[in-house]
Amino acid sequence: MASSTMRFGEGVTREVGQDLANMKAQKVLVMTDPNIAKLPVMKTVVESLKANGVPFVIYDRTRVEPSDQSFQDAIDFAKQHKPDVFLAVGGGSVMDTCKAANLYMHYPEADLLEFVNSPIGKGSVIHKTLSPLIAVPTTAGTGSETTGTAIFDYKPLNVKTGIANRKLRPTLGIVDPLNTQTMPRQVKIASGLDVLCHALESYTAIPYNERTPRPTNPAERPAYQGSNPISDIWSLEALRLTVKYLARSANDPLDKEANAEMCLAASAAGTGFGSAGVHLCHGMSYPISGLNKSYKHPEYNVDHKIVPHGISVAVTAPAVFRYTGEACPDRHFKAAEIFGADVSSKVRKAESAGPLLAEQLTKFLENLGVPNGLEALGYTKDDIPALVKGTLPQHRVTKLAPLETGSEALEKIFADAMKNY
The missing domain is CATH 1.20.1090.10 (Dehydroquinate synthase-like - alpha domain)
Known part of the structure; x- marks a missing residue:
């Protein structure tokens, strides 16, 4: 039985900068989507990072219901910036995309299907230790802040598939009910x-x-x-x-x-x-x-x-x-x-x-x-x-x-x- 470390409560999002400072993060990749990027949760996250002197870069192009192409775009961004810590702020699509970016940054030569579940992908075992990943969910649904799963649409076959491995689990899930109030x-x-x-x-x-x-x-x-x-x-x-x-x-x-x-x-x-x-x-x-x-x-x-x-x-x-x-x-x-x-x-x-x-x-x-x-x-x-x-x-x-x-x-x-x- 394996599970992520969780923190729950109203307002705990503002602690994320301290968490990253405690981890001595040198460069954080903050991943979100175009809608969440405009909401109060991202303002809270950015203010917390700045207040604690944490260097960061933002990727806000995550696709809702991600695809192989959107996964690849995020992976390329991670390879370019080489963060030492990942921070996902969003729903399951964001958290899953962040997991994939973390994984393939550590396997830069791997094809996207290398770790995708068989028989669609090769289903290879993940041997490397990945970078820390903090997940801040903004929906009450996927539970991706607790799981080692990343799901996406594989367009060549018109089906969803995914990657499932315990090493993908977030290091910390920050579950703040205030972040779900803006959900339609x-x-x-x-x-x-x-x-x-x-x-x-x-x-x-x-x-x-x-x-x-x-x-x-x-x-x-x-x-x-x-x-x-x-x-x-x-x-x-x-x-x-x-x-x-x-x-x-x-x-x-x-x-x-x-x-x-x-x-x-x-x-x-x-x-x-x-x-x-x-x-x-x-x-x-x-x-x-x-x-x-x-x-x-x-x-x-x-x-x-x-x-x-x-x-x-x-x-x-x-x-x-x-x-x-x-x-x-x-x-x-x-x-x-x-x-x-x-x-x-x-x-x-x-x-x-x-x-x-x-x-x-x-x-x-x-x-x-x-x-x-x-x-x-x-x-x-x-x-x-x-x-x-x-x-x-x-x-x-x-x-x-x-x-x-x-x-x-x-x-x-x-x-x-x-x-x-």
């Missing part, structure tokens, strides 16, 4: 749905002691190892918090309690899935985002079409858990109970676990106004073969599903996810 409602919802699926998928992933074969060397042990007794604690707590506070946080940007609890939920889920992993919702989400024809989600201030990551994972969630219920019914019943379902002995039949959780998820998504399945994102049943084809290479996550899931099963799940309510 739709960004809050999408971010929170990522937390929801992180929690549900890691809790229902294949148990760690059923994964085979055992790696021949501990260095080759995957970052995602299956559900385990420690990750279960974090995943269930993240689920409870999200069910209780996501709608409140989305509906009232000044609800300090809800904002703070969603920040905790995101980091808790990150700690859980950073150890256990995720499975089908995420594996299927990658082609949903990558094959997007024209959909652009409201309130996302970007110049490109976009299915936000949290939306792409959530639209298949009812269909996924309707399918996986038979593999571990007790866990599906437990999750459904957290949503408020009656799981008394009178209805506790194994075959009803998946449908019961799917019903609760559907109500939750409808209440938040989430797009009604894949059709609402512009997909039809004619797109299912391409969506299946894009999911099959996502071995990093699909192999963590509690049931073996081949092409035929994926076709049925995608068909079931065309419309949710």
